[in-house]
Amino acid sequence: MSxxxxxxxxxxxxxxxxxxxxxxxxxxxxxxxxxxxxxxxxGLVFQDGVILGADTRATEGPIVADKNCEKIHYMAPNIYCCxxxxxxxxxxxxxMVSSQLQLHRYHTGRESRVVTALTxxxxxxxxxxxxxxxxxxxxxxxxxxPHLHTIYPHGSTDTLPFATMGxxxxxxxxxxxxxxxxxxxxxxxxxxxxxxxxxxxxxxxGSGSNVDVCVITKxxxxxxxxxxxxxxxxxxNPKGFTFPKKTEVLLTKxxxxxxxxxxxGDAMEIA
Amino acid sequence: MTKQHxxxxxYDNNGGSCVAIAGAxxxxxxxxxxxxxxxxxxxxxxxxxxxxxxxxxxxSSGFQADVKALQKVLSARHLIYxxxxxxxxxxxxxxxxxxxxxxxxxxxxxxAFNVLGGLDNxxxxxxxxxxxxxxxxxxxxxxxxxxxxxxxxxxxxxxKSPSPLLLPAKDAVTPLSETEAVDLVxxxxxxxxxxxxxxxxxxxxxxxxxxxxxxxxxxLRRD
Numbered sequence: 001m002s003x004x005x006x007x008x009x010x011x012x013x014x015x016x017x018x019x020x021x022x023x024x025x026x027x028x029x030x031x032x033x034x035x036x037x038x039x040x041x042x043g044l045v046f047q048d049g050v051i052l053g054a055d056t057r058a059t060e061g062p063i064v065a066d067k068n069c070e071k072i073h074y075m076a077p078n079i080y081c082c083x084x085x086x087x088x089x090x091x092x093x094x095x096m097v098s099s100q101l102q103l104h105r106y107h108t109g110r111e112s113r114v115v116t117a118l119t120x121x122x123x124x125x126x127x128x129x130x131x132x133x134x135x136x137x138x139x140x141x142x143x144x145x146p147h148l149h150t151i152y153p154h155g156s157t158d159t160l161p162f163a164t165m166g167x168x169x170x171x172x173x174x175x176x177x178x179x180x181x182x183x184x185x186x187x188x189x190x191x192x193x194x195x196x197x198x199x200x201x202x203x204x205x206g207s208g209s210n211v212d213v214c215v216i217t218k219x220x221x222x223x224x225x226x227x228x229x230x231x232x233x234x235x236x237n238p239k240g241f242t243f244p245k246k247t248e249v250l251l252t253k254x255x256x257x258x259x260x261x262x263x264x265g266d267a268m269e270i271a
Numbered sequence: 272m273t274k275q276h277x278x279x280x281x282y283d284n285n286g287g288s289c290v291a292i293a294g295a296x297x298x299x300x301x302x303x304x305x306x307x308x309x310x311x312x313x314x315x316x317x318x319x320x321x322x323x324x325x326x327x328x329x330x331s332s333g334f335q336a337d338v339k340a341l342q343k344v345l346s347a348r349h350l351i352y353x354x355x356x357x358x359x360x361x362x363x364x365x366x367x368x369x370x371x372x373x374x375x376x377x378x379x380x381x382x383a384f385n386v387l388g389g390l391d392n393x394x395x396x397x398x399x400x401x402x403x404x405x406x407x408x409x410x411x412x413x414x415x416x417x418x419x420x421x422x423x424x425x426x427x428x429x430x431k432s433p434s435p436l437l438l439p440a441k442d443a444v445t446p447l448s449e450t451e452a453v454d455l456v457x458x459x460x461x462x463x464x465x466x467x468x469x470x471x472x473x474x475x476x477x478x479x480x481x482x483x484x485x486x487x488x489x490x491l492r493r494d
Contacts, residue, residue, distance in 0.1 A: 026273075038310075038468075057494070062417060064466045167310050201494045205310045205468040208494035231494045235461040237454050241429065 013131060040168030040200025040207040041071060041082035043137040044180065045161045046189035049146045049217035050139035053193035054082045055168065055201050056226070057208035064208070070225070072214045076101045076112040078221065079140030080214045081121075084166035085153060086133040093134050097121050114140040114147035118157060126155025135165045141216050168200025168207040175199045186215065194228055201230070282334050282382045283308055286469030287319055288418030289330035290456055291388035292430070293396030293411050297449045297480040300388040301456045302330040302416075303464070303491060305472040315472040315493065322484070323349060327362040327389035328477050329369070332416030333403070334382035341381050344372055362389035366399040366407060373405030380404050384415040390479055396444055411445050418463035418470040425459055449478065457489055464491045 025031060038059040043052045058066035073081045073094035079101070083090025097120045101112045118138055125132055136151040150163045162180050164172040175196040184192065193213055200207040211228040215221065289302040302319040305312060320330045321342045329345075331338040348368060352360050360368065366387055373381055385401040400413035412430050414422040430445045445452065456476060464471045471494070476487040 059468060062468055064468060067465065203312060205307060205312065208468070208492075231492050233461055233465065234491050235457045235489060237458045239454070241458075243428065 013128070038168075038204070038206025038208075039071065039084040039166030040164065040172050040197055040204060041084050041137050041166050042164045042172050042176070042193055042196045042200075043082065043139045043148045043150075043162065044176065044184070044189060044193060045139075045146050045148050046184040046186065048186060049141045049215065050148050051186075051189045051193050052080055052082050052137060052139050052214040052216070053197045054212045055197055055207040056210045056212060057201075057206070058087055059206055067209050068226070070212065072212050072223070074098060075117050075138070076105070076140065078142055078216060078219075079112055079114055079117050079138070080216060080221070080223075081117070081139075082137040082165070084135045084137075089132045089134040090136065093121065093124060093132060094136070097124070111142055112140075113142040113144065114138065114149070115144075118147075118149050118151065121151050122155045122157050125151065125153060130154040137163050137165050139214075139216060141218050146216075164196065164200075166200070166207065168197075168204035171199040171203040172196035186217075190215065190224075190227075198228070198230065282337075284333060284382070284417075285313070285335045286417045287332040288414065288416035288422060288460070288463055288467070288470045289319060289332050289384070289386050290414045290422060290426075290459060291330060291386045291398040291400075291412065292426075292447075292452045292456065293388065293398040293444045294447060294449060294452055295396065295444050296390075296394055297452070297478060298328075298388040298390060298396035298398065299449070299452045299456055299476060299478050300328045300330050300386070301460065301474060301476040302332065303418075303460060303470045303472060304475055305470065306335060307469055312472075318475055320475055320477055321346075322477075323365055323387075324359045324362075324389070325484075326359070326479065327365045327387060328479060328484075329385055329387045330415075331383045331385045333384045337381040338383045341372065341383050341385075345369060348372070361392050362387070362397050362399075363391055363409075365389070366397075366409070369399075369401065370405040370407045373401065373403070377404050384419075386413050386415045388477075388479065390481075394481060396479075414459075416470075418460075418467040421463045421466055422459050425462070426455075429455060449480065453478065453487065460489075460491060 038057055041054045052072055054071035056068045057064055058069045071082055073083055075081050075098045081094050097117055100120055105112055130153045133153050135153055139148045148160055150158045162176045179192055190213055194211055197211045209231055210226045213224040213227040286307045287303050287305055291300045304316050306314045306317040319332055322328050323345055349360055380403045387399040391397045398413055399407050399409050401407045412426050460474045471491045474489040474491050478485045
């Protein structure tokens with residue numbers, strides 16, 4: 001059985017198994033969970049540029065899979081992107097657009113612009129109709145000035161002076177809405193971002209651990225990994241614990257095999 | 272034509288973990304104090320531990336509305352017992368009562384995952400562990416709740432001898448001293464808090480021994 005023309009796979013998603021998966025789910029099989037980043041991510045525009053912030057917890061359902069993951073992704077020397085949603089999707093889409101931007105820089109001989117990254121990301125996400133579950137906060141400073149955008153999984157974008165995304169976005173936004181003003185200084189901006197992320201860390205169960213901050217200004221960036229560590233382990237047993245060196249032998253029973261009778265069968269047939 | 276399913280559930284899970292460890296002459300019962308729903312925290316300071324008699328203490332995680340109702344039923348039944356028998360219920364007796372109360376609602380269960388700890392008639396520590404409909408067993412230690420899958424294997428590793436793993440079943444109490452058991456509980460909750468989002472805020476520890484009852488608190492991660 002062979003088809004007349006074997007087309008090469010077109011890439012992207014194959015929806016062939018969707019019907020079978022739906023059938024299995026109706027029979028009671030639980031689909032495997034994705035590693036989501038739970039997450040609180042924020043961005044704000046200040047006097048000299050943009051500041052991005054993120055928490056560092058990655059969850060798999062109710063379990064913390066990574067206590068200190070990196071959610072602020074590099075796009076270009078002057079552009080960074082925070083990602084919420086499915087971890088694999090945010091990683092893949094930011095890596096891909098980062099490479100595309102590098103090629104574009106070689107081609108044009110110019111510094112990348114934030115709107116370029118924005119358009120490349122939204123084109124990709126719209127094309128996948130929301131199946132690529134990545135919610136992003138994109139920020140950077142280029143020749144046209146500082147820019148901050150949010151990008152939703154279905155491909156829509158907003159341009160804002162301050163933005164939050166992720167499960168902790170409401171907690172973080174409550175801080176921004178209360179305290180944000182235009183032309184913040186660098187220190188004020190970092191302080192506000194830290195407060196917003198902390199609100200997410202302590203009030204949202206999907207976010208936690210540490211605060212990462214990234215400050216981007218004209219011609220310079222400061223990636224402050226683990227800028228704040230407000231969650232040390234509360235108790236360490238001073239004496240430590242002992243663990244058995246090997247598996248405990250509970251029972252040993254030796255049964256000698258009796259005489260094994262070999263019966264000649266039919267000769268093996270190889271067609 | 273598939274059957275239409277309810278889009279409203281009478282249950283909710285408020286999260287949290289409970290642990291109890293039985294010793295030769297003491298019993299340690301502990302639970303975290305976080306109450307949550309979905310991704311939100313309702314309160315950081317809610318006690319999941321309830322003292323049923325002088326000698327038995329119950330810790331329950333799950334749906335706290337059902338837990339509260341269950342506690343009320345048990346304390347009412349205990350009061351009646353005291354009027355009729357002129358004495359308090361023993362821990363094994365309370366264990367049986369809890370099991371019967373849970374099974375009574377076999378077809379609309381209390382969404383409560385319980386662990387009962389106390390001192391038996393001889394003054395030795397005892398721990399009883401339950402499922403939602405009343406199946407119970409006397410054990411040397413147990414963990415229930417959202418962090419139980421993280422806690423139980425470590426307890427098995429450290430408290431091997433009183434566990435049902437070793438045949439024949441030994442005396443169901445751990446050889447650890449009271450301070451060592453409390454240390455173990457603190458470590459176990461600090462670790463569960465790291466990896467379970469529903470466990471955290473504060474740890475409440477209740478220690479029952481011949482001299483009475485004692486309470487200790489410890490801070491846990493609040494994120």
